[in-house]
Amino acid sequence: MTQIDQAADIREGEELDISAVDRFMKGAIPDLTGEPVIRQYPGGASNLTYQVDYGDRSFVLRRPPFGKIAKSAHDMLREARVMQALKPVYPYVPNIIAICDDHDVLGCDFYVMERLKGIILRQDFPKDLEMDEADTRKLCLSVIDKMVGLHRVDAKAAGLDSLGKGEGYVQRQIGGWSDRFRKARTDDVGDFEEVMAWLSEKMPNDVAQVVIHNDYRFDNVVLNPDNPFEVIGVLDWEMATIGDPLMDLGNTLAYWIEADDDESFKMLRRQPTHRPGMLTRKEVVEYYMEKSGFRADNFDFYEIYGLFRLAVIVQQIYYRFYHGQTSDKRFAIFGHAANSLEKRCKRLIAESSL
Template sequence: MTLIDQPTETREGEALDPAAVDRFMKQQLPELEGEPVIRQYPGGASNLTYQIDYGERSFVLRRPPFGHKAKSAHDMLREARIMRALKPVYPYVPDIIAICDDHDVLGDEFYVMERLKGIILRQDFPEGFELSEQDTRKLCGNVVDKLVDLHRVDYQAAGLDQIGKGAGYVKRQIDGWSDRFRKARTEDVSDFEPVMEWLQEKMPEDVATCVIHNDFRFDNVVLNPDNPFEVIGILDWEMATLGDPLMDLGNSLAYWVQADDDQFFHMLRRQPTHRPGMMSRDEVVAYYMERSGFHADNFDFYEVYGLFRLAGIVQQIYYRYYHGQTQDKRFAGFGQAANYLEQRCKRLIEKSTL
């Protein structure tokens, strides 16, 4: 049982009012008894995730960060409604228990979902979790299969027509992230202009429109503790939308640090994709294309895009640190990380045959 992902104590300044939580939960589920035990999951730099326990019954509450937030960011209600609509056709989505848009309850909107008791693979395998090279390969394929399954969902039949703009996604992403990067750039970070120019020049048409996750990584995948090859849940649907499936894959590969990557990239690693038996990025692309039926003669554009988007995310966080809007020391090296990601993009561009 120790392998099951567990929360820790609530961080200072991020505590929930237990009486308010208790009132809300018992309005939704009158059979609950006793007082709630509230703990917080340590992961994530964005939305806040808590575990609410009533004896043996466990729930997960998701809410935006405290304080000021951008109008379009941290839309908990949208995330919950997407999950609720997806659940009948994509069973790996946790059940939504309740959605609350009344800010008087906890100071912001939030939702409550079932807790999936399972193993989550973060930077490294948890202590006591060991797989052979062959079994690691099997697990890797099973996880990529879940991305393929998502991209096969009939979004129109599922009633998800309105979650994104659909066609034209590739251009919107390149234009949008270029604009966001320029606005977030600090003087100690390179301007990325050659990378943005290349992406504009090499931009393909959308290969398809489907439901995409936009943050598909091992640390958003829940594994069955009794059968770690079985994926029982996919988490963090905040950025899900309608878009190009190969762009979704490119986003995932930006986090896919493999064994032969350089030391700096390994310092950025957030998932155990370096383990013996894990597919390389090229193998993931080939496996995905064979399983999905989607195809690109050359994947370089999508790989460069994924790294550039990641640099944009990193730089937006670093901008806040650089200008003293946060004192979180975790972000002190994010400018250096953005510069490194530009070098990765440039190396890919130099070798590209596009």
């Protein structure tokens, strides 16, 4: 059996009040006994995720980052309620165990969910997970299939149709992310004005209104350790909404780095899409369109949008580091990452036939 994904030591400055967590957990789960052991998952640059163990019973606690954050960002209560609504129609959502909106507990909203014990593919395959090209392709297709499955969910039946704002999703995203970038820009990062102008000019109409994840990546997917081709969970529903499925796919492909990409883009790789057997971005688009029925004659807009949106997310985090609102050293290079993404967007725009 391949090694199950585990939490690690808690990063300095991101410790939780153990006694407060213990009181809350025992109030929510009456049969809990003993003292909790709390560790932190190393991935993620946004919300913080902890493993809370009571003996052989294991839970996951999600909370916003420490420090000053945007008012509308990191809405833990919304994320938990979306997961609760989705669970009956999309079984890969972890069960929500408890939700806390009492800031006297940890100083923020947070929730506790079941821990899905499985494999999570981060930057590289675990050392004990061996797959040839054919098996790697099979795994890749399985992960894409779960995204297609999400986009087929009946939002109205799940009670999620009010989650979005209706038609005009594409337009709202371009306007919204452009505004967020301008507010988060720092002096050492490019202005993205050429990219934002191109996206605004080339906006297509929405192809559909469906449930979208908005951060669907390999490291948000949990695989069965006894059968790594089987997806047993999808994590991180913070940005889920009702929107355009091709925009969701564009977001996914922003992280899809291939073995022959340029070196500056490869430095951003955080999932094993470079491995032999993984689909190329072009193959992902073709496979997704064939399986989902959602189509576009030219995918350039969605790919460039995904890269731009990623750049904004990176820049928002870097803004906090730049202004001393977080001391997490991981974020020191995020300004360079934003500049690299701007160069890539400009190159793709120059090559585009749109």
